[in-house]
Amino acid sequence: MTASNTQQMPAAASRANETLLSIRSVVKRFENREVLRGISLDVAPGEFLTILGESGSGKTTLLRLVAGFEQLDSGEIWIAGDRLDRMPAYRRPVNTVFQSYALFPHLSVFENVAYGLRAARAPKSDIPARVKQALDMVKMGEFTKSPPARLSGGQQQRVALARALVNRPRVLLLDEPLSALDANLRRQMQSELKALQREVGITFVFVTHDQEEAMALSDRIALLRAGRLEQVGEPREIYGRPQTAYAAQFIGQTNLLRTQVHDGVACAGAIVWRTFEPAGTATFSLRPECISLSHSGGPPQSGEIATARFRGRICAQTFAGASDVLEIDCGSQVVRARIPAVGPLSGEREFEFSSADAIRVRDAGS
Amino acid sequence: MSASLHTRGAPLLRTYAALVYAFLYLPIVVLVVYSFNGSGVGGFPPHAWTFDWYRELGADAEIWRALWNSAVVALAAVAISLGLGLPAALALDRAQFPGKALFRRLVLLPLILPGIITGLSLLTLFVGAQIHLSLVTITLGHGTALISVATTEIFAGLQKLDRRQEEASLDLGANPWKTFWRVTLPNLRVSIVAAALLIFTLSLDEIAVSFFLIGRDNTLPLEIWSRLRRGITPEINAISSLILLFSIATILAWYRLRTRSARAEESAAGLLPSALEGEVS
Amino acid sequence: MPEANVYSRTYKTAVTVPPLLWVTVFLLVPYALLFCYSFWSVTPAREIVHLWNLDNYADLFRNSMYPTVLFRSMRIAGAVTLLALLLGYPVAYYLSFHVAERKDLLYQLVIIPLWASYLVRGYAWKTILGSDGVLNGFLQYLHITRHPVEFFLYSPFAVVLTLTHIYTPFTFLPIYASLEHVPRNLVEASHDLGSSPWQTFWRVIAPLSLPGVLAGATFAFVLTLGDFLAPLLVGGPSGIMISNIVVTLFGAAYDWPKGAAISLCMLLIVVGILYLTERIERKFSFQ
Numbered sequence: 061m062t063a064s065n066t067q068q069m070p071a072a073a074s075r076a077n078e079t080l081l082s083i084r085s086v087v088k089r090f091e092n093r094e095v096l097r098g099i100s101l102d103v104a105p106g107e108f109l110t111i112l113g114e115s116g117s118g119k120t121t122l123l124r125l126v127a128g129f130e131q132l133d134s135g136e137i138w139i140a141g142d143r144l145d146r147m148p149a150y151r152r153p154v155n156t157v158f159q160s161y162a163l164f165p166h167l168s169v170f171e172n173v174a175y176g177l178r179a180a181r182a183p184k185s186d187i188p189a190r191v192k193q194a195l196d197m198v199k200m201g202e203f204t205k206s207p208p209a210r211l212s213g214g215q216q217q218r219v220a221l222a223r224a225l226v227n228r229p230r231v232l233l234l235d236e237p238l239s240a241l242d243a244n245l246r247r248q249m250q251s252e253l254k255a256l257q258r259e260v261g262i263t264f265v266f267v268t269h270d271q272e273e274a275m276a277l278s279d280r281i282a283l284l285r286a287g288r289l290e291q292v293g294e295p296r297e298i299y300g301r302p303q304t305a306y307a308a309q310f311i312g313q314t315n316l317l318r319t320q321v322h323d324g325v326a327c328a329g330a331i332v333w334r335t336f337e338p339a340g341t342a343t344f345s346l347r348p349e350c351i352s353l354s355h356s357g358g359p360p361q362s363g364e365i366a367t368a369r370f371r372g373r374i375c376a377q378t379f380a381g382a383s384d385v386l387e388i389d390c391g392s393q394v395v396r397a398r399i400p401a402v403g404p405l406s407g408e409r410e411f412e413f414s415s416a417d418a419i420r421v422r423d424a425g426s
Numbered sequence: 427m428s429a430s431l432h433t434r435g436a437p438l439l440r441t442y443a444a445l446v447y448a449f450l451y452l453p454i455v456v457l458v459v460y461s462f463n464g465s466g467v468g469g470f471p472p473h474a475w476t477f478d479w480y481r482e483l484g485a486d487a488e489i490w491r492a493l494w495n496s497a498v499v500a501l502a503a504v505a506i507s508l509g510l511g512l513p514a515a516l517a518l519d520r521a522q523f524p525g526k527a528l529f530r531r532l533v534l535l536p537l538i539l540p541g542i543i544t545g546l547s548l549l550t551l552f553v554g555a556q557i558h559l560s561l562v563t564i565t566l567g568h569g570t571a572l573i574s575v576a577t578t579e580i581f582a583g584l585q586k587l588d589r590r591q592e593e594a595s596l597d598l599g600a601n602p603w604k605t606f607w608r609v610t611l612p613n614l615r616v617s618i619v620a621a622a623l624l625i626f627t628l629s630l631d632e633i634a635v636s637f638f639l640i641g642r643d644n645t646l647p648l649e650i651w652s653r654l655r656r657g658i659t660p661e662i663n664a665i666s667s668l669i670l671l672f673s674i675a676t677i678l679a680w681y682r683l684r685t686r687s688a689r690a691e692e693s694a695a696g697l698l699p700s701a702l703e704g705e706v707s
Numbered sequence: 708m709p710e711a712n713v714y715s716r717t718y719k720t721a722v723t724v725p726p727l728l729w730v731t732v733f734l735l736v737p738y739a740l741l742f743c744y745s746f747w748s749v750t751p752a753r754e755i756v757h758l759w760n761l762d763n764y765a766d767l768f769r770n771s772m773y774p775t776v777l778f779r780s781m782r783i784a785g786a787v788t789l790l791a792l793l794l795g796y797p798v799a800y801y802l803s804f805h806v807a808e809r810k811d812l813l814y815q816l817v818i819i820p821l822w823a824s825y826l827v828r829g830y831a832w833k834t835i836l837g838s839d840g841v842l843n844g845f846l847q848y849l850h851i852t853r854h855p856v857e858f859f860l861y862s863p864f865a866v867v868l869t870l871t872h873i874y875t876p877f878t879f880l881p882i883y884a885s886l887e888h889v890p891r892n893l894v895e896a897s898h899d900l901g902s903s904p905w906q907t908f909w910r911v912i913a914p915l916s917l918p919g920v921l922a923g924a925t926f927a928f929v930l931t932l933g934d935f936l937a938p939l940l941v942g943g944p945s946g947i948m949i950s951n952i953v954v955t956l957f958g959a960a961y962d963w964p965k966g967a968a969i970s971l972c973m974l975l976i977v978v979g980i981l982y983l984t985e986r987i988e989r990k991f992s993f994q
Contacts, residue, residue: 538925546970550737570734631827
């Protein structure tokens with residue numbers, strides 16, 4: 061079973077069916093090891109696309125290929141009708157925000173931001189105004205004369221952002237820009253970044269390993285796994301309808317139920333439910349929040365035709381503020397459920413979930 | 427690091443670099459080649475391959491005496507330099523005291539000062555104290571000049587030392603003296619050996635300071651020097667080639683030692699007129 | 708950084724006193740002696756007399772030979788420094804930015820000449836540059852010249868050539884260190900922002916390598932200025948440098964006070980240069 065490497069462009073992004081950045085069957089090797097195995101991805105103008113993956117998945121490599129810091133081994137990259145991968149890095153109409161900020165220590169903040177403008181030979185009279193505008197946009201207007209060494213991490217990050225944006229690139233590449241910040245600052249920067257992108261309208265291609273971050277920021281997520289695209293889609297879609305077990309587990313939490321389907325009924329040990337899937341082995345993803353405590357006794361109420369029920373022993377309960385996370389031992393497996401916090405529970409209980417919440421996924425490891 | 431970013435051709439640069447390397451090694455190669463040349467030191471092309479000059483060298487008692495002198499002096503210089511360089515490095519790494527900056531500069535000064543100044547000033551000292559010039563005075567001169575090498579090398583080693591090992595030792599009840607012998611020193615072993623190698627080589631080759639402190643006995647470089655006054659002979663090529671061989675071997679050994687343990691930070695940050703040693707991990 | 712409270716007074720004393728003592732006896736006292744000597748005089752009977760006077764220093768200005776030779780020495784030192792930088796910098800840059808595989812080996816190849824015998828290398832040049840040396844033999848063999856070229860040896864040219872050879876590894880080392888220190892992501896950032904490799908070199912790499920260049924230049928200049936061996940080996944009468952005068956004064960000419968005066972001046976010049984370099988470097992240090 062091969063993962064599909066192309067994706068459907070969701071309606072939202074294909075307003076005029078435009079593609080700004082087109083990555084076509086890109087392969088990249090490092091010393092006989094294939095890091096990217098044929099990636100194809102189209103990015104629409106003005107969209108916030110996140111390339112999500114764990115370390116080693118190739119996400120940073122992909123970004124660097126677009127930026128021009130690496131050469132691809134085969135495939136093409138196009139940007140609005142121009143062949144991007146044939147251009148040297150310094151001629152590409154893209155700019156990068158580095159994970160380590162990469163501010164020039166020997167230049168002031170002003171000169172850092174002005175760097176790209178000077179390189180492009182922008183009219184000297186324009187430069188101060190444009191630099192100020194860019195710095196104001198990231199709320200660093202007060203710091204023009206500072207040397208970068210005196211700024212905090214968050215401040216340096218903003219300057220790096222301004223330095224890239226001031227050049228009005230067609231695509232802005234962000235390489236895990238928030239990973240070095242502490243949690244609070246990170247959250248704050250996330251919302252600022254999202255607002256900024258909306259305001260400026262530039263296409264953002266954002267790389268991260270943090271799936272929460274990806275879901276919070278993106279118009280679309282491209283999930284990368286071991287050099288291949290696992291799934292591409294809007295956050296809600298990937299979360300609600302993961303195509304593979306990996307996608308289901310990487311984004312959010314899930315229970316993977318490996319079943320035998322027989323006559324429209326899926327059977328994973330003690331857990332049984334109705335399904336339209338054909339007979340045979342199948343893996344299903346069931347999100348913990350879809351499982352709830354059964355109301356004791358009574359036939360299924362109306363609207364609950366496709367409700368599945370099972371019994372299990374609560375073997376662990378973790379309090380999580382608004383909810384409780386239960387670990388339920390069903391004999392053949394342990395299942396995790398997230399229910400609204402109800403106080404301590406124990407013993408054998410009955411649980412239920414809607415059959416429609418069990419999503420079939422492709423499972424390479426079954 | 428992307429290869430495409432940097433190895434983007436620039437064949438001009440590569441050629442230039444190759445030429446510089448050639449420049450650096452040409453005299454050495456010529457020297458060695460002509461040590462086998464039957465018809466002497468000059469002229470071109472060399473012909474009549476022979477080992478005569480080496481044979482002559484083997485029979486040359488004075489050279490061997492000078493070599494012996496040099497070796498003894500070098501060993502003594504190693505002892506002095508390490509014996510003083512180790513505490514100096516410890517002081518610079520660990521102790522705070524008034525005048526530390528001055529102390530640092532003084533210890534490192536001979537490294538950058540032309541040898542003539544070190545040599546002459548010591549000469550006035552010995553003359554003033556009515557000490558006869560001899561191998562001893564040469565040794566004292568080498569020791570003084572080379573303390574800075576020992577200090578730099580050992581300081582680098584100290585910087586890479588994991589302080590927590592010493593803390594653990596103290597925590598477990600060993601007093602500072604024991605800790606020094608059983609934890610600090612073993613960890614510095616590599617730096618000390620590396621320093622010793624380098625000091626030995628430098629002392630063996632040292633001529634600028636020795637020039638002024640020489641008594642009746644010659645060290646090897648001074649022996650060669652006095653022969654040069656009489657005239658150039660291929661025998662000098664022979665001994666020079668051997669010296670080179672030895673130097674190269676010890677320098678490579680020193681370098682290997684250093685880089686083997688060096689994975690971490692740069693040493694001697696700000697210790698010298700910046701980045702003297704150019705440590706490469 | 709030192710945890711001052713962990714190390715007892717005894718420790719600190721034990722560690723600072725021996726080197727301090729040695730340095731005082733064998734560095735400070737000698738310099739002080741030199742200082743004193745420079746104010747004394749020598750009788751025609753070749754006796755040093757402890758008459759305090761400024762004659763020696765005055766003579767340095769009165770007698771035009773001294774300034775002449777000093778300036779020649781500075782010119783030679785300047786030439787050597789410049790050449791050593793021109794040779795050392797590109798190699799350092801090449802090694803740091805353009806070499807992936809044999810970096811270590813190539814680095815070792817540079818530092819070997821650095822530490823290998825000065826005398827051997829000086830001697831090698833002597834045999835190459837002489838009128839029946841290798842170079843002349845080579846040129847005549849190829850029929851480029853018919854007669855030996857004289858000025859190769861025993862000239863300022865020979866001194867500059869030899870000393871450039873000696874001190875190029877000296878400039879290489881600190882330059883290479885500072886180039887290695889340049890974070891590679893800065894180079895990428897510069898390209899990303901639209902600067903070509905050439906522009907990137909001038910706007911990012913070169914400024915950041917300045918401390919190394921300064922250190923290397925200082926070394927080369929100061930050590931060349933004080934050099935006396937190369938002139939003796941290959942300099943001849945026209946290649947005499949200031950240190951040779953000092954050597955003669957301490958030797959055959961037997962005027963130690965005068966020699967001390969010149970030495971002290973040299974010491975002052977050297978210390979002055981070092982101090983200046985440190986100030987400049989601190990001003991340009993961005994970390």
